[in-house]
Amino acid sequence: MTFRFSHPAILARACALSLWCVGSAHSQEMTLDTLATESRAAMEQQAWERALDLNTQAIARFGGGRPLREYGPQFGIIFYRKGLCEMKLKRWKEAMASFETCYRDFPNGKAVKDGGNIDHKMALLKWAESAMGAEEWEVALARFAKFINERDRLRDKFPQGSYQVNLAICHYKLGNIVKGSENLEIAIRNRTTFPTPPLGIMAGFQELVGAAIRAKNEQALLDFIGKNRGGLSSGAYEMYQFSPVFMKLAGDAIGAGLRRAALALYQFIPSTDVAIDDVRARLKAMGAAAVIELDGVTLSRVKLEEDLAAFEADRRGKRATEPIKLAAVAFIHEASGNFPGALAAYQQMESYYPGAEKHEENLFNLVRVAARIGWGTEVRRAGAVFLKDFPQSGKVNEMRRLILTSLESGGDAGMRIAIAGPMLEGLREGTPEHEWCLFILGVSYFNSGAHDKARETLDRHVGLYPAGDHAVEAAFYQACNAARLGEWELSATRLDAFLAAHPENPWLAPAIYERAAVHLVSGQQEAALAKLNRLIKDFPDSEVNVRALNLLGDVESSMGNAGGAEKAYQMALKAAEISNDRPAAGEALCRLVEVLVNAGDGGNAMKWMKDAVSYADRYWKEYAEGSLLRTRVAVAQVPAYVRAGRGEEALERLLEIAAKGGGDPSEAALLIDTYAGAYLSSHGPESLEKQLESFPLSDPPDKVAQAHLRLAIIGAYEKEARAGKDDTRKTAALGKVKMLYQKMKADFAPGDLDPQSLVRLGDHLRLYTSTPREALGFYDEAIGRKDPVAASAALIGRADIRVRSTVAAEIDQGIDDFRKAGDESKIAAERGYARFRMVESLMAKGDFTKAAGQAVLYLDSGGSESPAFIPQLGLMLARAYQELKRTDEAIDAYARVWSAHTDDVEISAPAMGGWMQLLWTRNREGVDPTDRQTAYEGGWKYLDRTRSLTAGLKEVDLGPWREVEEAVKTFATSPGIKPIVTSGGVQPPTNQPQR
Numbered sequence: 001m002t003f004r005f006s007h008p009a010i011l012a013r014a015c016a017l018s019l020w021c022v023g024s025a026h027s028q029e030m031t032l033d034t035l036a037t038e039s040r041a042a043m044e045q046q047a048w049e050r051a052l053d054l055n056t057q058a059i060a061r062f063g064g065g066r067p068l069r070e071y072g073p074q075f076g077i078i079f080y081r082k083g084l085c086e087m088k089l090k091r092w093k094e095a096m097a098s099f100e101t102c103y104r105d106f107p108n109g110k111a112v113k114d115g116g117n118i119d120h121k122m123a124l125l126k127w128a129e130s131a132m133g134a135e136e137w138e139v140a141l142a143r144f145a146k147f148i149n150e151r152d153r154l155r156d157k158f159p160q161g162s163y164q165v166n167l168a169i170c171h172y173k174l175g176n177i178v179k180g181s182e183n184l185e186i187a188i189r190n191r192t193t194f195p196t197p198p199l200g201i202m203a204g205f206q207e208l209v210g211a212a213i214r215a216k217n218e219q220a221l222l223d224f225i226g227k228n229r230g231g232l233s234s235g236a237y238e239m240y241q242f243s244p245v246f247m248k249l250a251g252d253a254i255g256a257g258l259r260r261a262a263l264a265l266y267q268f269i270p271s272t273d274v275a276i277d278d279v280r281a282r283l284k285a286m287g288a289a290a291v292i293e294l295d296g297v298t299l300s301r302v303k304l305e306e307d308l309a310a311f312e313a314d315r316r317g318k319r320a321t322e323p324i325k326l327a328a329v330a331f332i333h334e335a336s337g338n339f340p341g342a343l344a345a346y347q348q349m350e351s352y353y354p355g356a357e358k359h360e361e362n363l364f365n366l367v368r369v370a371a372r373i374g375w376g377t378e379v380r381r382a383g384a385v386f387l388k389d390f391p392q393s394g395k396v397n398e399m400r401r402l403i404l405t406s407l408e409s410g411g412d413a414g415m416r417i418a419i420a421g422p423m424l425e426g427l428r429e430g431t432p433e434h435e436w437c438l439f440i441l442g443v444s445y446f447n448s449g450a451h452d453k454a455r456e457t458l459d460r461h462v463g464l465y466p467a468g469d470h471a472v473e474a475a476f477y478q479a480c481n482a483a484r485l486g487e488w489e490l491s492a493t494r495l496d497a498f499l500a501a502h503p504e505n506p507w508l509a510p511a512i513y514e515r516a517a518v519h520l521v522s523g524q525q526e527a528a529l530a531k532l533n534r535l536i537k538d539f540p541d542s543e544v545n546v547r548a549l550n551l552l553g554d555v556e557s558s559m560g561n562a563g564g565a566e567k568a569y570q571m572a573l574k575a576a577e578i579s580n581d582r583p584a585a586g587e588a589l590c591r592l593v594e595v596l597v598n599a600g601d602g603g604n605a606m607k608w609m610k611d612a613v614s615y616a617d618r619y620w621k622e623y624a625e626g627s628l629l630r631t632r633v634a635v636a637q638v639p640a641y642v643r644a645g646r647g648e649e650a651l652e653r654l655l656e657i658a659a660k661g662g663g664d665p666s667e668a669a670l671l672i673d674t675y676a677g678a679y680l681s682s683h684g685p686e687s688l689e690k691q692l693e694s695f696p697l698s699d700p701p702d703k704v705a706q707a708h709l710r711l712a713i714i715g716a717y718e719k720e721a722r723a724g725k726d727d728t729r730k731t732a733a734l735g736k737v738k739m740l741y742q743k744m745k746a747d748f749a750p751g752d753l754d755p756q757s758l759v760r761l762g763d764h765l766r767l768y769t770s771t772p773r774e775a776l777g778f779y780d781e782a783i784g785r786k787d788p789v790a791a792s793a794a795l796i797g798r799a800d801i802r803v804r805s806t807v808a809a810e811i812d813q814g815i816d817d818f819r820k821a822g823d824e825s826k827i828a829a830e831r832g833y834a835r836f837r838m839v840e841s842l843m844a845k846g847d848f849t850k851a852a853g854q855a856v857l858y859l860d861s862g863g864s865e866s867p868a869f870i871p872q873l874g875l876m877l878a879r880a881y882q883e884l885k886r887t888d889e890a891i892d893a894y895a896r897v898w899s900a901h902t903d904d905v906e907i908s909a910p911a912m913g914g915w916m917q918l919l920w921t922r923n924r925e926g927v928d929p930t931d932r933q934t935a936y937e938g939g940w941k942y943l944d945r946t947r948s949l950t951a952g953l954k955e956v957d958l959g960p961w962r963e964v965e966e967a968v969k970t971f972a973t974s975p976g977i978k979p980i981v982t983s984g985g986v987q988p989p990t991n992q993p994q995r
Contacts, residue, residue, distance in 0.1 A: 032062050032071075039081060052085035068106055073117035076106025080119040083126055092133035099127035121151045125158055129166065137170045144170070161187045161196025165204040172204075172211035177220050184208060184224075188231035202245055205232060209249045209265070213256040221253075221261045233268060247321070250328060259332045266329055272311055272322050279308045323349045323356035330365065339373045350382065360390050364399065371402045379406035397433040413448035416440055432469065435461070439470040446477050451484045476507040480514050483521075486788055486824070492518050509535060509542035513551065520555050523828060528555045546576045546584040553591055562599035562608065566592060586623035589615050594636040612640035620653075630657055631667040635674040642678060651678055659696040669708035669754060676712030685716035685733070703752040707744065711757060714740045738768070745774075750781035755790030758782035762797050772801055792825035796834055803841040815841050832858075832866020839876050852880040871897060871907040878914060891918045898942065905949050909960035912942050916967055933978065936971040939964050940980055 035058040042051035058078050067075040083098030102123040108116040128143035144167055151158075164187035171180030184204040187196040212221035225232070246268045253262035270278075283304050286292050290301050326345045333341035346366035349356065356362065363386050370378040383403040387396065400423055420441040427434040438461045445454035458478040465471055479494035495515040502508070512535045519528035532552045539545065549572035556564035569592045576584035596612035599605065616637040624630055634653045641650035654675045658668060672695060680688050692709050714737055721733035741764050750758060762778035765771065775797060782794035795817045802814025818838035825831045835858050842851035855877035859870065878893035894915035898908040919935035929937065943965055950961055972979050 032058055035061075036078070043081065043085065046088075048085045048088040052082060052089065055082040055085060073106045073108045073120065074115070076102040076117035076123070077119055079106070080117075080123055080126070083123070083130065087126065087130055087133065090133060092130050095130035096127055096134060096136075096139075099123040099130060103127065118155075121147060121156050122158070124150065125156075125163075132166060132170065135173070137173045141167070141170045141174075159194070161191060161194035162200050164190075164194075165196065165200045168204045169207045172207040175211060175215060177208070177211050177215065177217060180204075180208065180211065181220070181224050185228060185231075188228050191231060201232065206245065206249060209252065209261075212261065213252055213258060216256065216258075218253075218258040218261045221258070222264060225261075225264050247324065247328075254328065254332060254335075259336045262332050263329065266325055266332075269321065269325055276308065276311045279304055279311065283308070323353040323358070323362065326353075327358065327362060327365075330369075334369060339369055343369045343373065343375070343378075347378075360386075360393060360395075363389070364393075364395050367399060367402050371406050374406075376406035379403060397427075401433070401436050413444040416444040417448065420444060429464065435465045435468045435470060438464070439468075439474050442474065443477055446481050446484070451481050454481045455485065472502050472505050473507060475502075476511055479511070483514060483518055486826075488518055488522050492522065509539040510544050512539075513544045513548050516548070516551060516555075520551070520558060521826070525555050525559050546572050546579070546581060546588070549575060550584075550588055550591060553588075553595065557595045557598075562595055563604070565595045566608075566611075569595065582623055583627070586619060586627045586629055589619040589623060590629045590633050590636065593619070593633055593640070597636055597639050609640045609643045612637065613644050613646070616640065631671060635670055638674055638678045642681065647678065647682070651675060654678075655696060668705040669756070672705060672708040672712050673715075676716065680716050680719065685713065685720050685736075688716045689713045703748065704754040704757070707748055707753050707757045710740060710744050710747075711760060714744075741765075741768075750778050753778075753781070755782045755785045755787035755794075758785075759790050759793045759797065762794065766797055766801060772804075776801060788824065788826055792821045792827070792830055792834075795821040795824075796830070796837070799834075799837065799841075803837075803844070808845075811841070811845055815845070829866045829868070832869050836866075836869040836873060839873055843876055843880065846883075848880040848883040852877055852884065855880065871901045871904060874900075875907060875911055878911065882914060882918065887918055887922055891915060891922070894918065902942070902945060903949060905946055905953065905961055906957060908942070908946070909964055912939060913960055913964050913967065916964065916971075920967075920971065930976070932971065932974065932976065936968060936974075936977050937980065939968040939971065943968060 035054050039051045039054035039058070042048075042054060055078055059082065062071070063075065063078070079098045079102040083095045083102065086092075086095035086098060100123075102117070103120060106117045106120065108120055124143050124147035128140045128147065131137070131140035131143060144163070147156075164183045168180040168183035168187065171177075171183065184201075187194065187204065188201060190196065191198075191201065208224060209221060212218060246265050250262040250265035253259070253265060282299055283301065286299060286301055286304075292299050326349045330342040330345035330349075333339070333345060343366065346362055346369060349362045350359075350366055353359070353362075363382060367379050367382045367386060370376075370382065379402060383399055383406075386393070386399050390396070393399075400419070403419060420437050424434070424437045424441060427437055438457060442454055442457035442461055445451070445457055454477070458474055458481055461468075461474045462471070462478050465474070468474075475494070475498050479491055479498050482488075482491035482494060492515070495511060495518060498511055499508070499515065512531050516528045516531035516535065519525070519531060529552070532548055532555065535542065535548045536545070536552070542548070549568055553565040553568035553572065556562075556568055569588050573585055573588035573592070576582075576588055592615040593612045596608040596615070599608045616633060619627075619629075619633050624633075634650075634657050638647075638650045638654070641647055654671050658671045658675075672692070675695070676688055676692065679691060683691070692712060695709060717733045717736045717740070721730050721737065741761065744761060745765070748757075748761075753761065758778045759782050762775035762782065765775035765778070779794040779798040779801075782790045783798070785791065799814040799817030799821065802810045802817065805811055805814070815838055818834045818841060821834035822831050822838060825834060835854065839851050839854045839858070842848075842854065855873045858873050859877065874893065874897040878890050878897060881887075881890035881893055894911045897911035898915060901907045901911075916935040916939045919931040919938075922931050924931045943961075946961070950958055953961075971977055
């Protein structure tokens with residue numbers, strides 16, 4: 001909007017025309033004078049249309065000839081007055097033409113009587129103002145300049161403040177901010193002397209803002225405000241009345257992205273309370289007067305009282321200025337990335353203007369911004385207010401999302417579950433709210449360790465919302481959750497599918513990390529290395545980078561590369577310290593201690609132990625406070641400290657941690673076991689038993705820890721019994737072990753013990769007592785616990801008892817236990833042993849078909865689980881084929897065993913015996929050599945090769961080899977056999993043994 005100003009004297013001067021002097025020829029016609037008089041009266045009454053019509057008639061009737069010559073320059077005043085009427089009616093082009101005619105056609109001569117055209121030069125000023133109305137800015141500037149150059153300085157008085165403002169407006173409209181600001185500054189600096197009305201200053205300032213917005217020149221506006229803030233501001237009373245103007249200007253600036261300028265504009269708006277205080281102060285200064293002049297301003301009591309009532313209503317009303325301003329300021333802060341500033345503005349609105357029209361929206365924005373900066377406490381506080389005050393709001397579900405999100409960022413999975421669980425029941429399946437709530441609930445179960453519930457919830461989410469907003473993240477958590485449940489193959493399948501389907505997503509780096517971890521657990525170290533190398537190379541700044549480096553160390557350690565593991569853990573330590581991740585740094589140090597202590601006794605053993613001590617010392621000095629790894633480090637460091645002559649210090653550390661208590665019962669058990677082992681290295685079992693009587697336990701003592709104290713003492717006596725050379729002490733130690741186990745069985749119910757203790761007590765009852773079936777209760781309890789390592793060991797122990805039964809159904813149960821252990825155990829050697837025992841049990845049962853099938857599965861895998869059982873399983877496979885009358889396959893299987901394991905006489909001798917017997921019986925003809933010749937020559941060669949190996953065997957173990965020897969002797973004397981002739985050596989057979 002553009003404001004134009006005319007000094008009040010101009011209109012009076014234009015209307016103060018003297019009577020027209022006309023020639024004798026027109027003495028009878030005075031209508032021009034009448035028209036002039038009536039038009040002047042109409043202008044005084046602001047009847048602009050009538051006044052315009054009268055002036056137009058005068059020009060039409062008397063200006064058609066040569067009015068300058070007939071009436072003189074005075075006739076130009078009619079055009080001037082016509083232009084004034086046209087300006088009032090916003091007919092800018094017509095007004096420009098009228099003023100141009102006044103100036104161009106009616107100049108004052110050198111000798112002008114009766115004042116002539118008194119508005120001749122003023123027409124230039126009005127011409128310029130009319131050009132502004134017509135938005136012909138360049139024309140306006142030209143006319144303004146011509147007016148200043150030609151005006152009569154004594155006669156042509158004009159409002160200089162308005163003139164400067166109009167110049168400024170023209171320059172701003174033409175994009176010349178510098179020149180426009182020069183004119184506006186002149187008006188501001190001389191606002192009291194010109195004077196320049198506040199409304200004029202606001203008009204010019206408004207155009208400056210518009211020019212700055214169009215030019216995207218925020219700095220020019222900020223510079224002008226900084227330089228002229230005092231001139232732009234007046235009392236709070238006046239400034240508050242300009243609030244709508246500043247609000248609009250600031251809004252325009254926001255829309256143009258000039259956020260700093262918008263903030264500066266909002267700062268001109270005083271608070272409603274300040275404006276009210278200013279009005280009250282002015283009323284007080286007036287005393288009893290109705291009208292006074294104060295600081296050059298006319299104050300009216302009536303007006304002030306009306307404004308005071310309006311301001312107070314504004315403050316109480318729903319459309320109060322202050323909350324609108326605060327909302328805009330909040331928006332500016334938020335758009336500029338200053339979220340704390342935005343939050344402060346919303347909090348102020350919520351605290352002081354709860355009755356504002358947009359209180360619901362403001363409160364919602366408060367929660368939203370608080371969630372954005374992770375201030376969970378404020379999200380939950382204000383969110384609860386919102387849900388209470390606006391239960392029917394369309395933003396209720398979104399508010400619940402924000403509350404859930406704040407809980408997620410705060411890590412309070414339990415609270416998330418408490419909110420999301422009930423919320424889910426009230427949401428309609430298929431809606432965005434239902435998808436979000438289901439997702440949050442699944443992730444919360446995952447983070448809280450409730451992986452069974454997480455599986456159900458995440459599976460449901462993935463099934464219902466394959467293309468939902470959180471489908472990708474849900475699929476990621478679903479795959480990870482399978483790993484947490486020990487479902488490694490399922491986790492691997494899902495992670496591979498996830499990585500293939502989503503090659504670019506926010507969870508790519510964590511997914512690669514999880515896949516590497518599953519590779520490692522599955523014994524696929526090379527694949528794990530490939531994943532980790534990709535992760536470290538392609539995502540060096542990933543949030544899982546430190547964890548990836550620690551996992552890289554785990555992979556190297558599992559491959560027996562202690563040096564590589566140490567290097568990886570060192571890299572993890574450095575990365576953690578750079579990012580100031582204290583927990584990760586402590587974990588890297590913990591793993592460094594563990595890997596170096598367990599590196600073995602190679603050439604670097606002394607250095608590794610020394611380095612382990614150094615890393616442990618650094619951990620206790622810099623990272624132990626508040627760490628969750630204190631027990632692990634204290635346990636791992638013991639061998640290194642003992643080797644460094646600091647064994648007592650290591651024991652004291654274990655006691656110190658045990659004395660603090662409060663940890664997981666399994667940690668107390670680990671401390672006890674480690675302490676006992678270290679103490680026993682330099683003391684006897686009797687001394688350990690006495691020492692452990694004062695070991696610090698929780699109050700009341702934890703049953704698990706108590707059991708481990710007993711087991712530690714038992715272990716000490718078992719060690720003495722194994723190593724004892726003195727039969728008396730050995731017997732005494734075994735008696736002590738038996739007594740302690742009996743007492744332990746009497747003092748502890750299965751439910752009192754941890755999984756490891758259950759297995760250990762069960763193993764003792766199974767292996768060293770006459771009542772092995774008493775172990776079943778302890779094994780059953782261990783299998784029911786969520787400890788996969790103990791469960792697998794318990795399955796093997798229970799299976800061993802069951803397969804020795806005479807009841808067929810129980811034997812089948814035992815075989816099934818071996819199968820489960822072979823499938824589920826986390827230890828490769830244990831899986832191999834379980835599968836070996838399963839085949840052995842099937843053979844003993846006489847189920848040769850299943851035995852052969854399981855043996856083939858194992859052997860076809862290359863014995864990757866445990867190569868140690870390949871010879872035994874190969875031998876059992878051959879015997880199973882033999883029992884099944886699959887002679888050719890049995891001959892081939894026997895040959896594979898004795899040819900691959902010739903030097904292991906206990907395996908190769910029975911394989912050779914079976915092979916020879918089957919070939920001799922088959923007696924295939926038409927081949928050279930014959931089956932029987934092949935059997936004889938193969939046996940003879942085997943005996944010659946292995947004879948020297950039998951020297952170290954006991955006679956009881958030589959039975960199969962002796963049988964081969966007897967068979968060779970018998971075969972040599974059989975008809976058709978060509979004996980092998982020796983002369984200083986063995987004459988080799990002509991061909992390899994047949995298969």
